[in-house]
Amino acid sequence: MSRRSLEPAGTNWSRTRNNGSASSASLSHGGNSGSNSSLLLSNSRTSIASTLSFTRPAAAPPAWPAILVSFLHNVSMGAAMMLWIDVCEAVLAETRPGHASKSAIQTFNGRLLAVNAFCELCSSQFIGVASDKYGRRVVQLSAQLGQVIDYTAAALCLPSLGLLGKIPGSTASVLLFMTRGTAGVLGNFK
Secondary structure, three states: OOOHHHOOOOOEEEEEEEOOOEEEEEEEOOOOOOOOOEEEOOOOOOOHHHHOOOOOOOOOOOOHHHHHHHHHHHHHHHHHHHHHHHHHHHHHHHHOOOOOOHHHHHHHHHHHHHHHHHHHHHHHHHHHHHHHHHOHHHHHHHHHHHHHHHHHHHHHHOOOOOOOOOOOHHHHHHHHHHHHHHHHHHOOOO
């Protein structure tokens, strides 16, 4: 169906040349094409194809990488929780022999998590400003550095098969709180 078939009867389109370069379209109503009731629509030549250009939207990215990363993140968080339970058990067994019950281990682990969360809460505004000023990669690297410090200290609190000396329990308790706080201050990037 063409454009002209939708126009009312008696409408005439005419193209004229102005100064030999640009064209203009005029619309006149009535059966008389020579009437003075015309409207100038354009001073430049345009085609319908250039004004009705459509671009195809970009295809959505595949979902499998996000699902895989989410799965790996959850598995690693489960493994990290088991590591922290073992660390808390080793530290409490040395500092309070005979009193390292499951509830005491869970309480110690909860306190370590609370220190990390509190430090992360206090530093979150500064981390946001640093991300805006220096970029997100610097913030991600600092968060990873905090995690490396944190998990290295946790590993040193566990029996190490004789390769490295084990940190004594009283020192290990203070060290774990400090490194969990450091990891929180440097930001936990998820």
